[in-house]
Amino acid sequence: MADNLSTSSSKDFRHFVWKFLLLMILLIGVDWTLGTTLEHLFFTQKSGEDSQTLHLISDSKDEIIIWGDSRALHHYDPRVIERVTASSCYNAGRSAQSILFHNAIQKVFFKRHKPRLIVYEINPQMFIKDPSTYDKLSDLLPYYGKYSEIKETVEKKSSNEPLKLFSKIYPYNSDILSLVKNSLLNAHPERKGYMPKIGSRMLAKDLDEKPLELEYEIDSQLVQAMAEFVSRAKKENVDIVFVVSPIYQPKFELAALEKTLEIIREYKIPIWNYVDDARFSTDMSMFYDESHLNDRAAKKFSAIVADRIVEYLDK
Secondary structure: OHHHHHHHHHHHHHHHHHHHHHHHHHHHHHHHHHHHHHHHHHHOOOOOHHHHHHHHHHOOOOOEEEEOOHHHHHHOOHHHHHHHHOOOEEEOOOOOOOHHHHHHHHHHHHHHOOOOEEEEEOOOOOOEOOOHHHHHHHHHHHHOOOOHHHHHHHHHHOOOHHHHOOOOOHHHOOOHHHHHHHHHOOOOHHHOOOOOOOOOOOOHHHHHOOOOOOOOOEOHHHHHHHHHHHHHHHHOOOEEEEEEOOOOOHHHOHHHHHHHHHHHHOOOOOEEEOOOOOOOOOOHHHEEEOOEEOHHHHHHHHHHHHHHHHHHHHO
16 A cells, blocks of 8 residues: 555656656747847847947947947937048947946957047946946846856846846846837937937926935946046057036036046046036026937037047047
8 A cells, every 4th residue: 555655656756847847848948939039139129229239339430439328328419520520420328327338348349349539428426336227237138148248247237147147038028028129110320329309308497306416425346447448448549538518507416526527537538528518508498308418409519529529639
C-alpha cells in the first residue's frame, strides 16, 4: 500500500515538473518572440525622440551637435544655425534626460564620428540630486546588449538590471504603444532633431504660485559624468561651449544656476549665459511655458547663438 502511494506521489511530482518546464519554455518563447519584434520596431523607428538618438548614433555626420535636455530639444533649430554658420548641425536634445544619458550616448557616437563643436544647453538644476534621474535611464535599456559603452550607465539605474535584461521584452515594456506608433509614422527629418513648441501656455498667475527655491543637494555622479563628457571631447579635439538659454523672469532659478555654473567653470569651457537676456526673459509671448521658448523665439535665439558660433570658430 505504501509503495503504491509512493509511486503515485512520484508520478504526480514528475507530472508537475513537466508542466512547469513546459510553461517556462512557453513563457521564454513568448518573451523571445515578442521581444525580438519590439527590438526590431525600436531600431526602425521613424519618429519620436528615440529615432533621433538612433540617428545620432548611426548616421549623423554633422559638424555641430546640440546636446542637453528638453531646453536643448526645443530651443535650437539646426536649420537656422546651418544657414548662419554654413556648417551642418543636428539637435540631439532629449526630454528629461541628464548628463548620465548624454555621457553614455557620447561614448557610442564618438566611436563613429567626431563633430567640430558641441553646444551643451545648461539646465540650472542639472546637477541636483533626484532619484527619478536614475529611473529615466530606462531609455538606455534597448541599447544595453548592442553597445558595451552603455552598460555601466544602465547599471547605475539598479544593480538588478543585468538580471532583468535576460528578458527580451523588459527593455521595451514601458511604452509599447508609442513604440508601435513611432515605427509607423514618419517624422520631420528636415527639422534635424529640433522639436518646436508652438504658441504659449503662459499665465501671469503661474509665476505668483511658483514656490521659492529650497536647498539643493548636488549629485556627485552627475558631476563626474559631465567631467567625463568634457574630458572625452577635449581628448578627441572636439570644441564645447556651454549655453544657458533664456528663462522667463528667472529669479527663482538663479541660486540653482549659480551652483551649477560654479561646477561648470572648473572645466574651463566657454559659457554663454542668456538666462535673463532682456530680448526674451521679460516677454511672455516668447515662451511656451516658464522654462521653454516657443518656436518663434527659438528661431530668434538660434540665430543669436549661430552668430556667436561663427565668431567662436573663426578665432
